[in-house]
Amino acid sequence: MKLRYYxxxxxxxxxxxxxxxxxxxxFISHTIPGDPARLLAGQQAGEEQVQKIKExxxxxxxxxxxxYLYLRDSLRGDFGISMHTRRSVMEDxxxxxxxxxxxxxxxxxxxxxxxxxxxxxxAVKRNKFQDHIARFIAIGGVAMPVFxxxxxLQILFYYKxxxxxxxxxxxxxxxxxxxITGFYIFDSILTRNWAALKSSIHHIxxxxxxxxxxxxxxxxxxxxxxxxxxxxxDYVVAHKAYGIGNKDLIYKYALKNALIPTVSLIxxxxxxxxxxxFLVEIVFNWPGIGSYVVQSILTxxxxxxxxxxxxxxxxxxxxxxxxxIIYTFLNPKxxx
Amino acid sequence: xxxxxxxxxxxxxxxxxxxxxxxxxxVLFFSLILTVISGxxxxxxxxxxxxxxxxxxxxxxxxxxxxxxxxxxxxxTMDPAEAFVWYSCTIARNCYEGLCEYDIKxxxxxxxxxxxxDVSEDGTEWTFxxxxxxxxxxxxxFNAEAVKFNFERxxxxxxxxxxxxxxxxxxxxxxxxxxxxxxxxVWAFLLDALASHRVFxxxxxxxxxxxxxxxxxxxxxWMHGHTCGTxxxxxxxxxxxxxxxxxxxxxxxxGWKGKHFSEVVYQVNKEDSTAVxxxxxxxxxxxxNLAVDFWDELKKxxxxxxxxxxxxxxxYIYMNNxxxxxxxxxxxxxxxxxxxxxxxxKAANTEQAQGPxxxxxxxxxxxxxxxxxxxxxxxEYLNKSSYAGKQINLVLSYVTGAKVHVDTALIVKESxxxxxxxxxxxxxxxxxxxxxIYGDPREAGDMYTxxxxxxxxDPYGNLYKVFHSNSWNPGGANLGYSxxxxxxxxxxxxxxxxxxxxxxxxxEVQKVLMEDNVHIWAFTMPYIAIYQKNIKAYPYxxxxxxxxxxxxxxxxxxx
Numbered sequence: 001m002k003l004r005y006y007x008x009x010x011x012x013x014x015x016x017x018x019x020x021x022x023x024x025x026x027f028i029s030h031t032i033p034g035d036p037a038r039l040l041a042g043q044q045a046g047e048e049q050v051q052k053i054k055e056x057x058x059x060x061x062x063x064x065x066x067x068y069l070y071l072r073d074s075l076r077g078d079f080g081i082s083m084h085t086r087r088s089v090m091e092d093x094x095x096x097x098x099x100x101x102x103x104x105x106x107x108x109x110x111x112x113x114x115x116x117x118x119x120x121x122x123a124v125k126r127n128k129f130q131d132h133i134a135r136f137i138a139i140g141g142v143a144m145p146v147f148x149x150x151x152x153l154q155i156l157f158y159y160k161x162x163x164x165x166x167x168x169x170x171x172x173x174x175x176x177x178x179x180i181t182g183f184y185i186f187d188s189i190l191t192r193n194w195a196a197l198k199s200s201i202h203h204i205x206x207x208x209x210x211x212x213x214x215x216x217x218x219x220x221x222x223x224x225x226x227x228x229x230x231x232x233x234d235y236v237v238a239h240k241a242y243g244i245g246n247k248d249l250i251y252k253y254a255l256k257n258a259l260i261p262t263v264s265l266i267x268x269x270x271x272x273x274x275x276x277x278f279l280v281e282i283v284f285n286w287p288g289i290g291s292y293v294v295q296s297i298l299t300x301x302x303x304x305x306x307x308x309x310x311x312x313x314x315x316x317x318x319x320x321x322x323x324x325i326i327y328t329f330l331n332p333k334x335x336x
Numbered sequence: 337x338x339x340x341x342x343x344x345x346x347x348x349x350x351x352x353x354x355x356x357x358x359x360x361x362x363v364l365f366f367s368l369i370l371t372v373i374s375g376x377x378x379x380x381x382x383x384x385x386x387x388x389x390x391x392x393x394x395x396x397x398x399x400x401x402x403x404x405x406x407x408x409x410x411x412x413t414m415d416p417a418e419a420f421v422w423y424s425c426t427i428a429r430n431c432y433e434g435l436c437e438y439d440i441k442x443x444x445x446x447x448x449x450x451x452x453x454d455v456s457e458d459g460t461e462w463t464f465x466x467x468x469x470x471x472x473x474x475x476x477x478f479n480a481e482a483v484k485f486n487f488e489r490x491x492x493x494x495x496x497x498x499x500x501x502x503x504x505x506x507x508x509x510x511x512x513x514x515x516x517x518x519x520x521x522v523w524a525f526l527l528d529a530l531a532s533h534r535v536f537x538x539x540x541x542x543x544x545x546x547x548x549x550x551x552x553x554x555x556x557x558w559m560h561g562h563t564c565g566t567x568x569x570x571x572x573x574x575x576x577x578x579x580x581x582x583x584x585x586x587x588x589x590x591g592w593k594g595k596h597f598s599e600v601v602y603q604v605n606k607e608d609s610t611a612v613x614x615x616x617x618x619x620x621x622x623x624x625n626l627a628v629d630f631w632d633e634l635k636k637x638x639x640x641x642x643x644x645x646x647x648x649x650x651x652y653i654y655m656n657n658x659x660x661x662x663x664x665x666x667x668x669x670x671x672x673x674x675x676x677x678x679x680x681x682k683a684a685n686t687e688q689a690q691g692p693x694x695x696x697x698x699x700x701x702x703x704x705x706x707x708x709x710x711x712x713x714x715x716e717y718l719n720k721s722s723y724a725g726k727q728i729n730l731v732l733s734y735v736t737g738a739k740v741h742v743d744t745a746l747i748v749k750e751s752x753x754x755x756x757x758x759x760x761x762x763x764x765x766x767x768x769x770x771x772x773i774y775g776d777p778r779e780a781g782d783m784y785t786x787x788x789x790x791x792x793x794d795p796y797g798n799l800y801k802v803f804h805s806n807s808w809n810p811g812g813a814n815l816g817y818s819x820x821x822x823x824x825x826x827x828x829x830x831x832x833x834x835x836x837x838x839x840x841x842x843x844e845v846q847k848v849l850m851e852d853n854v855h856i857w858a859f860t861m862p863y864i865a866i867y868q869k870n871i872k873a874y875p876y877x878x879x880x881x882x883x884x885x886x887x888x889x890x891x892x893x894x895x
Contacts, residue, residue, distance in 0.1 A: 032765075032767075032768070033767075033768045033771060034765065034766075034767030034768035034769075034770070034771045035767055035770060035771040035774075036767055038767070038770050038771065039766065039767045039770060040412075041420075041495070041496060046499035046502075046811055047809065047810050047811035048494065048499070049494060049495055049496060049498070049499060050810075050811060052494050052495075084412075085576060086412075086413065086560055095576070151607075151609050154609070154610065154613060155613065158613060158617070159613050159616065159617060162617070166610055166613060166614060166619070167605075167610060168578060169578075172579065172601065172603075176575075282606050282607060283606075283607050283609075283610065285577075285578065285604065285605060285606060285607075285610065287575075287576070287577045287578055291577070291606070295577075298765065298766070299767070300767045
């Protein structure tokens, strides 16, 4: 009962946030000097052509009028036509968003299953060499510029040792699996398209490793910190006195408690990398919403910019909502 | 599984010396899984298909397999009535054809879909005799009706290509293979417009009508992503932002004797480093747009050829002639003699400019002076100007991210610092930059690094756009220059069908522009083609088009 009300309450707060995002992005992007119509028409085009494009996209009207038209259309679900892809923004989002979501989900799985164990090792073996190695990996990941790391991975694992493909979501000769969710890996399994499955996994490894290592530092450090705190607690000492083995102690009791704040952090990291995955997407030619929004910004494609930013913002909010709900299951003391 | 690991160590040693923690075990195990997976499913980078038996006679089609052409961005559209930027035109021009074409070795105008043509006494009526037996991809016939249909379509859609056919008043069908084009007055550039790879390409009317709807009577939505022309290739797949797959049109009227590529892939590689790695491994065959930093590195590769050649685009340092300090002619002369031209040309990997036109352009006057740096002369002019003794501050705007712009801007700044002029560099994104250059010169800045490029193999396009006073209006790239003599000469050129007579007019224009010293004539933009050694072009042509930076894939093959 309470859960349902809570969720509805949170979803209602989405509406003013969405409105705020649209307004801010709209006015900021319209203050950038430059003429998107001229850009679309091309350098050599005449003034008439530029004018025609302006009319097509309502660019010749005053900005507040454009704002009102945008709001009015978006209520009907029409987020405009993207100027640089010439399709409706909804179509573009439907195509590009699942790509980013797939990449960030796989990256988050790596962050969780590599980052958390690294944090645990760090805590349990505090100040021994395992701790230093784990910290080195974590800090190194976040210190390296992610695009440099991406190119290094390409040079190492595509050029020097041809093990992985250099980019893209799937091999050129293989058709993507039938679109059910937009996740190539998931769809390949659902349609039993094993060639596509193999190729999709093969293509996602390098970009997800790159993205994961660049974002896992905070998770590692948080886990380490929380584990250290928990391992000092009285109940841990009591458990040791009772003779409960180290393994059980760490994983069944201590980690679960240490994980609670980390879950919150994981939600934040997940939301963040959805928006900041564009560097990895561009280097690895991953056709996601990140590279879409960059392309929109470079071509002053207002519908594209607003649509993409909106999707990223909404994802962030929804992920945090889910995390908050998971939180309550982990710690029954926390009421909604 | 984890407890197994623990157990093994315990029983082996009796006591646990190295406690392989559960966590460590998991990490190791996970990395092992990754390596195993990658080992199992590693794929070699896609290889090029070896050409089939060379013992087959050249009367037959010898498949050169697949050609992979890499570009840093996806195309805008495949529709020939809209495609206007070189990468979109690469696809359009390989799937569609026009009435004439340029010979890319000497830029003479050759017949293509039109076999021959004549012009009336008064120069306004052109009769074209069309090639017979040509079919579109969909099997329908190419004829005069198709030419008329496309004329109407291009005008209705009113995008880039339509700007170059404004002077065509009317297209009349005389009979199935004869069409008469009437121009508004005498227009010198009809043949050039028809030969251009961007202006008047012919699509199948039947196909367009099949896909037209009430709201979209010219099928712009469908033609955006599908082709149906008379050309050698047809687009069969377009994965946006990833690649476009072209397959050979088996009914192409020129036939497929000899070696040709049956498949061409236009691949998008946004990062130059990705394209470079792929060139090295052979995954990409051909690239024509790569930052200068990579050229030397690629020249050392044993299986790649790097061809740098001059284009028909000339790079200038634009100076604002109607406002600001540069209105002063002596100041412009001072700058002219202060610039380090050698450093500029070297940084751009090309030759210094000789006047406003590229050397290979029709009408170029090769008796023009080539300026060299002369700081004494520069200071002389500085003292003659109205800014003698005063501190001069100029703003030079360039396009961020474009290496050619950045390098040139830096050299300008350093060069002018030597005569005491302070240049502030301002990087702008392309939309902002374009807004200023194509806008009102009275509101524009002092200096811009930019080039003047051509749609046709005739200087009229660039000269008009940059130096005619009409180009002060939005859409023109005139930065404040106005000389009625140049205006009348250019207007005269537009009415002069005879190429030789036009050359004389252009020579005069160049003289005036040099005397007025409008801009700094920096260098000719180089085009580049980097490709696998085994890719060749047929002897009647070459790899690389100085006019448009596009490739004609039908004329290439793999040895």
